[in-house]
Amino acid sequence: MKKTINIGLAGYGTVGRGVVSILLSKNEELSRRAGAKLRLKRICDKSFADTTKGKTSPRQSPPQDKNIKGLLPAGRVYTPDIEDIFSDPEIDIFVELLGGYQPAKRLMLLALDKGMDVVTANKNVLAKDFNELLSAAAKNKRRIYFEASAGAGIPVIAAINEGLCANEIYALTGIVNGTTNYILSNMSEGKADFADSLKKAQKLGFAEADPTLDITGGDSASKLAILSSLIFKSHIKPSDIHVEGIEQVKPFDIELGRELGYTIKLVALMEKVKPEAGTALAKSGAAFQVAPVFIKSSHPLASVSGAFNAVYLKTDAAGDQMFYGPGAGSLPAASAVASDIVYSARHIMEKSSLHMPFFELKNKPPRIADAREVESCFYLRFTAEDKPGVLARIADVLADHGISVASVVQKDGFSHKAVPIVVLTHEARTGNLINAVNEIDKLKMVKSKTVYYRLLDI
């Protein structure tokens, strides 16, 4: 029996460094669990090129890293040339930590073709091309592991695929982006505005120099696509998801929400839409969206603050389940990658015939419901003239669209010309609400665009 599992790792960035550090410092324990010596045979990163002599060649000595000093393996381990991994017939597991789309995807497919298992943290490639990667794994009787692709070190992918395999998961509410959760938490606590909170997040390393993908909700959507694909066993694509970001969130609404007992969070949502007899929507399906929403402050998800992540699942047998942990960072993500490596090694050692033991994306896809079909309670903040009859007029339009009011709060205004009127609604169809808001925003007495958020009933 094979006694050593050889690993080729590409990408020595934040996560790559963490993985190398863990694999070296905990090698004995991890090898014991894997049932074979885990050997980091090749680590590839462009930065390892020695360009001092005017040509690209491997360095003689490994890169300096005080965290893993003394643990660095000797010999020609660090290389700038990816071919050093793919031309080595001994490599059993290809660990892809390059991030981005290409060349990551091409290299993962190449690794599977060469008979290697793949461990990756790459949410972009998976969200977009899940089926293609799984098919390549199946064709080659290899496996692909990706626990770190959503929720960093939180073992939520294993929970969905294995621990909860006897459940139908009928709703998912995830806080899956640490940057936006940090910004919203900071806005909630410090009453700072969005721009200042973003700057603070960047300063503290919780937001990247270009935070676009985070704050627009794109990153959350990729993770939702991956988690939802596992739930439906059918590829849910980022394009199936209705996405809103947090750029427009105002401290004023956060504070008002807080007074009403709600906390704002950017959430990734999967919810099954009930068929409604006798209507055009008489079909079941599922809606996928990323949006800032209000959550009851007593709910466990409301206490997920700062850069933490959590995934909240509603299941038919195991009830409500929540998995919570840091959403990003070198070691949390590396923790997931390392457990995937152990998993892969064990399957290789066992000569497992299961090419994809956990799931297959072979189910019929659900009907993708439009976000407008979703029923929800809402928080509405109108900005209107401070004179008699305004609220009645607004309530009339809401009623015309079948939306009933649960409570009304009138606050002091920003200016003496307009006052904010906050309305909490009973459950209403999102499409009806949007139509009502559009109509109300055309009224002369309404002075600026109405702000609305879902009040999430979880």
Place this chain on the structure above:
Amino acid sequence: MKKTINIGLAGYGTVGRGVVSILLSKNEELSRRAGAKLRLKRICDKSFADTTKGKTSPRQSPPQDKNIKGLLPAGRVYTPDIEDIFSDPEIDIFVELLGGYQPAKRLMLLALDKGMDVVTANKNVLAKDFNELLSAAAKNKRRIYFEASAGAGIPVIAAINEGLCANEIYALTGIVNGTTNYILSNMSEGKADFADSLKKAQKLGFAEADPTLDITGGDSASKLAILSSLIFKSHIKPSDIHVEGIEQVKPFDIELGRELGYTIKLVALMEKVKPEAGTALAKSGAAFQVAPVFIKSSHPLASVSGAFNAVYLKTDAAGDQMFYGPGAGSLPAASAVASDIVYSARHIMEKSSLHMPFFELKNKPPRIADAREVESCFYLRFTAEDKPGVLARIADVLADHGISVASVVQKDGFSHKAVPIVVLTHEARTGNLINAVNEIDKLKMVKSKTVYYRLLDI
């Protein structure tokens, strides 16, 4: 290759019914995941004896159960005789859901000897005889699965054994008993006292007719023993755990705690004790205890209310992780049992050589630290005469024992003869605190036994 996995299940109580229901109603999906047809071949329960003819013999028809009607397998499946399982050479997996200690333990050992894998929800046997069961499994090259033994359907055992296998877990704080959490939540919300809350819990089915094991903390201790054994890979026994229950908790302290920003919870705690140079405690070790404590109300664990459970882990790589879900109930526990059955079936199908793939309890045990060694902040409620100098005298004794006061709150008294004085302390060694309290309680001006709870800093 074997295409059917035969299951023998013993114990048709709350959990047993849930497992049968899930295995029958979701058979196709679970079989697909297992890679083999999962066949419930024998279900054994004493209640299946047909005593109408004066003798114990299997019934001709299965028991009536409207939840699983139409799904019940035909033939001689339901039996009162456990020998029908053990004399059947086709049985691959023995599912032990009898609960209690004997005959459950004897039957699990017998099943392993007969070459069956064992799936169990039995916290009592595991907490007490973990090593013996694992040794029997190893000797027979079989496996034992027990996800349902702590936290019901929450896949926290898989998380510790697999998803977080690259981590050192240096602290665990678990709300692992639904009954006591329900009672404390009810006392917190309704300001009801302990006795009334217990009655309500019994009425709603959240507490058993004899709730002793729950309210004294014994049930939490069993679960802590199991989870800690996995963390240390060494058998931590219930006798290693310092246990206090919730019988003495008063609504008055809950309310005071709430005002100070804390929520009371019965928690199971594992914490590593730091070695302290130059003292008698210059050894590392770990302390294990079950006790009611105060948790900051903003902490995720504080929002775990009602019959929910949660396990909060502090790890070196993946940071703080929390796993949350219903702590008991037929279907939540059955969800975990079903996923263990799938796991077991997959290993049998793969002819896995790993007799215990996830862990072994072979590490050197940690030094079991006394609960008195633990450092913590504390909530103290003294009941003393309402006259000058009392607080100064109390503060003197605290200072003599090296305990420094963080804040003091004086409240209106229960009677005009004595007032409650609440003191929050800075970090102090538990042993010193107990000594100080014992000394204070001997003072003439102190009118009743001082109440103290840890203020948990997590």
